Amino acid sequence: MIMGVSDAMESSAERESVMKLLMEGFCQGVRTAGSTVSGGQTILNPSPIIGGVASAVIDRESLVRNDSIQDGDYLVLTKPLGTDMAVRRYTQLHGSTSMPEDIAEIREAYDLAVRSMAHLNLAAGSLLRKHCSTGATDITGFGLLGHAENLASVQLTSVALRFFVLPCICGTTYRGTPTAGSWNVKLLSGRGVETSGGLLAAFRTLKEADAYIADIRRIGGTESWVVGRGVEKCDALALIKTLPGDESLIHGRYNSSRIHTIAIEEISTSTTPQASKEDTICVLEVSASDLFLRENIESEETCRYNQEELAKRLM
Incomplete structure (x- = not known):
């Protein structure tokens, strides 16, 4: 320490x-x-x-290979994006002579960011091998796209990672309101810094991705999201782009009232080399009740339960 x-x-x-x-x-x-x-x-x-610095010793058979993602694999994100923006907006309140109209939302976003950062990736990481993940990375200082690019670059096959929805902490994607404000370009272009972010994990089928998410809900008590797929490699190793075929999957899984569809040109054409006026991205606003599915999941009693459940499921 x-x-x-x-x-x-x-x-x-x-x-x-x-x-x-x-x-x-x-x-x-x-x-x-x-x-x-x-x-x-x-x-x-x-x-x-x-x-502090953590060290671990593990046998080779327990390692999850990180280089087997293929075209068509499904990508799962285990924590929402936006921790940096949530903390920045909150700290800007200190010393301010006037309070913004959305101060309640700023405080709510900060509280959720702190809870998310404090929540371990214990269940998400421990379940990767059970559900045959084809590759995974944490999402921290390089942002979603930065870490996705690094992950795509080490794959055995030629593949890129395309994100069709971005789960973000409520109140971090814009200043003002979604209809009368300015979008947070850095976050929505995939370059927002994250602290103690979640895992981005790939699975061969949607069924395997859903089983992984269900186990995290059961053991970890938190929500995760299918956010993208592996695609044939293009000019970019990773990109953010919602295609027409993605809409039914997104709206079929998530609360439509929390989804914003944004023209990529409003954010930054750097999100994808092929960006055109018709290209869009979907943003999913995540509240505390959306992320934390059980009360008191940070308690020591619940943590002991989680570890016991993990031990049973990993046997």
Whole structure:
């Protein structure tokens, strides 16, 4: 564990209380993941920070190959996008002399982003092998497209990854309203930075993708989404583009009132080299109740239940 103790806090009592809670939360998260904390370093820092380095040992047979995605495979995303935007908009409130009209939505987005970042990818990662994933990656600092490009580049066959819907935290895709505001171009072009994002996993069939999602719901208590497919390689390794044939799948699975269809030219033609005026992308707004399907899923009792369920299903 590496911990930065804030020297900007007003009193030693406040500093001691806050850092104690940070350490307790960190250790609880490590226990939930089935590991332990050993050793550490503490420094003084203007802002409180906490982190660490994790190491794992695993036998070769338990590894999930990352290079077998093919044209036609289905892509699943296990956490919504938009953590960076949610946190940025919330932190901009500090020191502001006037509050924006959508302040309630900003706070709701921030709360959801924090809960999403704090939720481990334990179930999502552990179930990849059971459901025969053909490739997977986490979605963090390079954004959705950046990590998808890296994943596509290591495949044994010539394939690109095309996304037809982007699940995003409510209130992060635009400023104002979807009809009278400005779109968040970086996020919707797939380049938005994510912190502690979900997994992007590929499966050969829609049935396998759905079985994976169902197991995550059962064990992890959270929602996941089919967001795209492997396609024949084009000028891009990864692209965002909704085709007419995707509409029935999207609206058949997700709440239509939460779906926005946006012309790609309104966002950025850089999302795909073949972008034209007719090309669109679909955005799915995700609320807390959409993502977290059970109450108190972060409790230690629920985490123990999750680990027991995983052990049974992976036997």
